[in-house]
Amino acid sequence: MADLSINIAGLRFKNPVLLASGTVGYGNEIAEFTDLNKLGGIVTKSLSLKPRKGNPPPRITETPSGMLNAIGLANVGVESFIKDKIPFLKKLDTTLICNIAASTIEEYVECTRILTHEESIHAFEINVSCPNVREGGLEFGNDLNAVGRITEKVKAVTKKPIFIKLSPNVSRISDFAKLVKENGGDGVSAINTLVGTAFDIYTRKPKIKNVTGGLSGPAIKPVALAKILEIKRNVDIPIIGIGGIMDWKDAVEIMIVGASAFQIGTVNFINPNAGVEIVDGLKTYCEQNSIQNISELTGSYQI
């Protein structure tokens, strides 16, 4: 029996299968369809200090082998998260990662400072793909300096592992991973969605109200793999791979190019039991290929 457990920054995951932020809410609805205790971990919907209403509809549209979303980081805010959502989450036997999104560096720090006291939260994922209100809406995620500073300052207020979730909409993602490492980050999550859009050819209006949205799903898998490979070849930091994983085969592929663990997003909407099926698929793959420990797969590409 292969050992599927993995270890990142001192944190143990029972297997490398995590559910991605924004694609499982706070865990309760998807629990109707799947056994969350069988998964390596859950990353909660991006939290901001105060509740956010999010963008007006339409928020989503399908594209070839993908979807665009512009949810607008709708979330209940830190306070209600602790009061209303943690009680369900703390009962789960899986690793809980809390994703934080903010519009100022101070807000990232403040959220982390408050949430670090919650025992049931094992680590933080910092979503830097948010517009920076100070710099007039430019994304933190495209700004090397900002990513470095966020890592450093957030790290200063918590002893728990910090993963920085990187934007793929940059020329060299490994430069960002390098800065995360230099500033004490414990790992990177890659990738967030690609910027995309779609228009109705009769009304000439955007199919999502926000005009642009984030592209996810199988369409982006080749890009995610290339970004992860680029990080792996250039920076020695644990990578949580994300992007277009639909089944265990995609999961193996993302580990081969460098991921220590991975997250599944869009597939949850189509098959809410996908995570558990991937765990089973990985077990069989490991057995058939004489892999003792799944971490042997990480970065095992043959180039």
Added chain:
Amino acid sequence: MADLSINIAGLRFKNPVLLASGTVGYGNEIAEFTDLNKLGGIVTKSLSLKPRKGNPPPRITETPSGMLNAIGLANVGVESFIKDKIPFLKKLDTTLICNIAASTIEEYVECTRILTHEESIHAFEINVSCPNVREGGLEFGNDLNAVGRITEKVKAVTKKPIFIKLSPNVSRISDFAKLVKENGGDGVSAINTLVGTAFDIYTRKPKIKNVTGGLSGPAIKPVALAKILEIKRNVDIPIIGIGGIMDWKDAVEIMIVGASAFQIGTVNFINPNAGVEIVDGLKTYCEQNSIQNISELTGSYQI
């Protein structure tokens, strides 16, 4: 009867449908399946000064709604192009754009200087997504300065229109378009392929020998649309839209977000008559929607 003709930088195209560089060779093979004279234009395979053998196989692989290629700019070189390929191309009644790829700025200039004497070439498209040998393999296309300088220097040796083909693998593509404009470029072609990869999960080898390749096809359409829209909203320069167009509906969409003309690539491999079918589809669309002149569509989004 709607007027499908368009005008970019003083150059007239009988319609906005062009065949993309690298997806029609030098026109002769595809002519077996379609009437090239019905199209707005043809962009020839990237030419370099000397012939290039290109990358070893495998060079292509399918991905969800897309494909990866790493042909490696295999081409016959400028001399053989003039001798062996121009004779066929000059007989066509369509606008001919010659695409140039090079590893040094001097090579771009030299190719243009030679080719500008060929009467049958109406314009040049400069492919800046090539590794810059001087700067150790970094892409010109990710380097603002290089794109500016290439535009300026190439422009200096030809009176014909110059379109710079932009890389999508950057944070802000409109910054590049701005530099093209400032340096006298006549337009931008957007987008080239996204960097991607794919691995075999049993051999753990890359599915294309070059490891990474360029992602094209419907999967990238949402990204192409967002990049074109970004340019349109920020820079006043003609845009030739490229990326994932499969049919006339996609073509209308790309014009709505800002393209004056567009190129079709991957679809030629699947349906070599796609260009002519798109011309027909555009005609019908224009008639049904009372569009007198197809250029009315360009940038006609309702946001």
Added chain:
Amino acid sequence: MYVEKSKVESIQKISENIFLIKVLAPSIASLVKPGQFCNIKVSENSFPLLRRPFSICDVEGDYLFFLFDIHGEGTKLISKKKPGEFLELLGPLGKGFNYNDGYDTAVIVAGGLGVAPFPLLSKNLSANKKVISLLGGRSKKNIVTYGLKNVLAATDDGSEGFHGTVVELLKREIKNISKDNFRIFACGPTPMLKALQKYCVENNYDCQISVECAMACGFGICQGCPIDPVNGDSYLLVCKDGPVFDAKSIKL
């Protein structure tokens, strides 16, 4: 809620572009309430990628019925299913109609394929309730009466029944109905629902409407389907808090 691989029992073309499909789905069938829906994976591969939401039209024992028209690629693929082939259902989803108490006459107001949820509602209404079904469509061939009782039609082109919209038909009929203690149940395109909502709010009529919008998951995890409530700062979700809402409670 279940994910159920459901065998197609039969598929019937009701009119030019409209189909009724019957599938075996015992687990879901045992739970359904009128007004609920299933989110359906129409293919075994990733084209199309997302599920497609469809109202549960009717239930017969272990079988579910869906009524649909060909809209795009997803519905085209369903229309080509043959008996013995499969659909993958996720459901039953959403809150159904609140139809048990507090009124004597059920007034169904449906536009186009908005009739879909009403055969089951009609069937499940207790026998002592009166039902009137007002159906609107562009033309005669868009009027689907499958499973409905006491039907009056309205067509835009006058080819069947009342010449005009179904909301106008309701306004005409209301003088007969309004003597009763009635509740309106409505489903259809958003412009129709808007007109109906305005009319019902102005007249303080009891009205439940079933709303459509783009969906990804269908059960509350993607936040893709927000709708603005009349009261409150945060959006409701059409898939989880709806698709049926009190006409007074939401902004369309």
Added chain:
Amino acid sequence: MYVEKSKVESIQKISENIFLIKVLAPSIASLVKPGQFCNIKVSENSFPLLRRPFSICDVEGDYLFFLFDIHGEGTKLISKKKPGEFLELLGPLGKGFNYNDGYDTAVIVAGGLGVAPFPLLSKNLSANKKVISLLGGRSKKNIVTYGLKNVLAATDDGSEGFHGTVVELLKREIKNISKDNFRIFACGPTPMLKALQKYCVENNYDCQISVECAMACGFGICQGCPIDPVNGDSYLLVCKDGPVFDAKSIKL
């Protein structure tokens, strides 16, 4: 060369995983030479995106035959086609076998589904030519003799015919054959072709091999299918310059 929407006439399961499909394609059928192929769009939507290349197995009047096994999603979709449904063919593509003059005995050497192009070749060989068909496969069920003459089998597990590879079988049989003026025609997996190529080059046997590789367009516009020639600096294209090559002329 044509793009032809071809109606499926019949589809037949030859063995566990192997199918023979017959389609109506008069324009293409009128042009085909043995060893050519078609690039086939297996669905009407963009899944899968690219065409799939298949050797033309046989021609009967206006009909073409293809022999295939289920490999991935594309071939799975073809295997599910029903008579009356369509495939979109592009072809005939590539250069076929050079089989007319200069020899008396045709020695067919095929590994697995590499038999595909040989029924048509066998049929088109002039009557005065002798044919020997050597077929290799993992096991008995992988040996497909459809349309072939004078068959000798080789299986890896010995369940049929010679116990060993088809190249080993050729080496054994060659003493009977080599008295004749013969030409070898081969198709199969690359490792088999490599072994055969080595053997033929060493012995200076006349041998034509049909090569497989990933393809996008199939007619020379994508440059996706290069193969290294023994002489020359630039690649050849499998789709246009091949798929049949003289064994001496290419590096495998």
